[in-house]
Amino acid sequence: MSTQVEQITSQERASNAAMAGLLRRLHTGNNIAVGVIWVVAMLVALIFVVIIVDLVIQGFTARLGNTAVLLNPDFWGGTELGIASEVFNTFYILILTEIFLVPIALGAAIYLVEYARQGPLIAVIRFAAETLAGVPTIVLGLFGFILFSAEFQLHISRLAGALTLLCLNFPIALRLFEQGLTAVPRDLREGSLAMGASKWRMIRTVVLPSALPGIVTGIILSAGRIIGETAAIVFTMGETNPFSGVFTLNPLIASDTLTVHIWYLKTQDIPPGITAAEASAIAAGSAAVLIVILLVINIGARSIGRAIERRITAA
Amino acid sequence: MQLQHVRRGHLYDRIARTVFLCCAILLVIVIVGIFFFVGQNALHLFFEPGGATFQGFFGGTTWDPTGVTSDSGIPQYGALGLIIGSIVITFFSVLIATPLAIGVALFFVEVSPGWTITIRFFQPLLEIFVDAHQHALALDIDIIRFFQPLLEIFVGVPSVVIGFLGLVVLVPFMTKLVAPITGNSPVGGYGWAAAIIVLVVMIVPTIASISIDALRAVPMSVREASLALGSTRWQMMYRAVLPAALPALATAVVFGMARAIGETLAVAMVLGGSDILPSRFGLDTFFQPNTNITQAILNEFPETYGVSRDAYWMLAFVLLVISFLFICISRYFASRRVYR
Numbered sequence: 001m002s003t004q005v006e007q008i009t010s011q012e013r014a015s016n017a018a019m020a021g022l023l024r025r026l027h028t029g030n031n032i033a034v035g036v037i038w039v040v041a042m043l044v045a046l047i048f049v050v051i052i053v054d055l056v057i058q059g060f061t062a063r064l065g066n067t068a069v070l071l072n073p074d075f076w077g078g079t080e081l082g083i084a085s086e087v088f089n090t091f092y093i094l095i096l097t098e099i100f101l102v103p104i105a106l107g108a109a110i111y112l113v114e115y116a117r118q119g120p121l122i123a124v125i126r127f128a129a130e131t132l133a134g135v136p137t138i139v140l141g142l143f144g145f146i147l148f149s150a151e152f153q154l155h156i157s158r159l160a161g162a163l164t165l166l167c168l169n170f171p172i173a174l175r176l177f178e179q180g181l182t183a184v185p186r187d188l189r190e191g192s193l194a195m196g197a198s199k200w201r202m203i204r205t206v207v208l209p210s211a212l213p214g215i216v217t218g219i220i221l222s223a224g225r226i227i228g229e230t231a232a233i234v235f236t237m238g239e240t241n242p243f244s245g246v247f248t249l250n251p252l253i254a255s256d257t258l259t260v261h262i263w264y265l266k267t268q269d270i271p272p273g274i275t276a277a278e279a280s281a282i283a284a285g286s287a288a289v290l291i292v293i294l295l296v297i298n299i300g301a302r303s304i305g306r307a308i309e310r311r312i313t314a315a
Numbered sequence: 316m317q318l319q320h321v322r323r324g325h326l327y328d329r330i331a332r333t334v335f336l337c338c339a340i341l342l343v344i345v346i347v348g349i350f351f352f353v354g355q356n357a358l359h360l361f362f363e364p365g366g367a368t369f370q371g372f373f374g375g376t377t378w379d380p381t382g383v384t385s386d387s388g389i390p391q392y393g394a395l396g397l398i399i400g401s402i403v404i405t406f407f408s409v410l411i412a413t414p415l416a417i418g419v420a421l422f423f424v425e426v427s428p429g430w431t432i433t434i435r436f437f438q439p440l441l442e443i444f445v446d447a448h449q450h451a452l453a454l455d456i457d458i459i460r461f462f463q464p465l466l467e468i469f470v471g472v473p474s475v476v477i478g479f480l481g482l483v484v485l486v487p488f489m490t491k492l493v494a495p496i497t498g499n500s501p502v503g504g505y506g507w508a509a510a511i512i513v514l515v516v517m518i519v520p521t522i523a524s525i526s527i528d529a530l531r532a533v534p535m536s537v538r539e540a541s542l543a544l545g546s547t548r549w550q551m552m553y554r555a556v557l558p559a560a561l562p563a564l565a566t567a568v569v570f571g572m573a574r575a576i577g578e579t580l581a582v583a584m585v586l587g588g589s590d591i592l593p594s595r596f597g598l599d600t601f602f603q604p605n606t607n608i609t610q611a612i613l614n615e616f617p618e619t620y621g622v623s624r625d626a627y628w629m630l631a632f633v634l635l636v637i638s639f640l641f642i643c644i645s646r647y648f649a650s651r652r653v654y655r
Contacts, residue, residue, distance in 0.1 A: 026547050030547035030549040034426055037418050037421050040418030041418060041422035103338075108335065125340075132345060134639070134641060138631070139353060142353065142616070142631050143353060170342060198325065229473070230473065230475045231579040259473055262475050263580055266584065284483070287479050291472070298464070
């Protein structure tokens, strides 16, 4: 009797030991895997924080004349040393592009969300949007060059650049606007239609105001992409500024932006009147300014969207 | 009176509908236009006198469309070196970026939600410091909601900025680091290796952002079922969540590839540029100035004309077709998703 019990317990002990071994192995494996995931995530986060901090530091350590480039008044001026023209051009092209982009992309989004029925036409439009989103920006730049600059006789101009950027940002803006529109609850639409409103009246008075937070977020996020784009506008908007100056609203002159300026100074020619060291410092300062503008825009997009949402839902 | 009003409403309705439809159709026109214009100019290369043959373009290794570097002045259209450059850079950058990006996605979706549990455990303690109960609850937020916008900011970092940092920080560092391999070449930092590193930085946020959506689409019941069978957390991720999200993750990777092959500024700035394909491939091939499709277009297209310009259109067309193939592949994977 007692030997039987001992046998069972020894068997149990053996299987318990095997089980414990297995468990230990599994838990070690688990801990290692989770640890690796931790390390990878922290490493990636660290790289990106370092990139952004380093850009700002470069702006303060690169020297233009006797001071850091970001603290030098010449850097903010309109001479060869300054980036005032580039900042002006960047915001000019941003506004010009948004003037084309918002109505067209919003119109397309309204059609897809409000009017379209499932069918081959919708499938084709969606496939076109996905394909256009995947076209390399440099190919879009060449397309803008042949169509807008050559065929439409716009030459190398701000207008040609803005139209190219319209093609580039169309799919993204469409997706963001669609998200904004689909977030509007169905009941609101049905309520409006039940009151006897026509579909266009319903969209105008009910859907668009309620979708405003999503639309504003879409506008601001596409603004970030317009400001950051380079390859698509090098061939359509030019690499340098005209001698007559850029502080004009004329859309038919060539001009550069902050991004093109950085690329031009670092890899192409150094403009007459400045040294290579000065060009490097100006590029560093421009990169810092650019990243700060983009951070403000991205953080602003979310807080403005949220603020509008709060106001609308509270009202 | 009433009837007129209604009729006018219908008229406006029809006009609005037509205008919106035109906006949507414009999208189709643009993409067809891109294929038409780029393709038309590209095909000139094969049919015009002085142009290239199909084999010469895809099989030749000497890229000299203007004929200025050769003694005879005869242009050469061998784009194989450029195409290989693009493919090598894309392949290695995606190879490195994918595990990193999926690791980040797993962290945000599977590992970091554990943090809220810790916070809940310390909640009574926290309530001593934060007197309103509301605030203590607010700590219970989804960590993704905080980090995914951050990730999207990194998706939007302009490539020229990454290229600038690559040129100013990475290339000098690499030159010193690989000096033993390149034999102290002063331009050893430029080349494929630097381009791969720069591209990894650019596509990790893209792949991670789509992967996060993919993992979040997997329902909780899949995780619960796996855990109920006695899985550890890693087994649950590896055996249940990742397979369930596999088609969507594949979409993310292909998207990363499409972005990598079309990336221009960042890559062009650190490649250093040299149109000669190395005669043999070795470790040092990665650490010498090199080139790819996008860099050739960006730097040389404006100075060309005539048939030699058509050669650059052909390069752009090759790029367009490759990225179109990637989009088709990603659509195929997306259609096989189980959870959305």
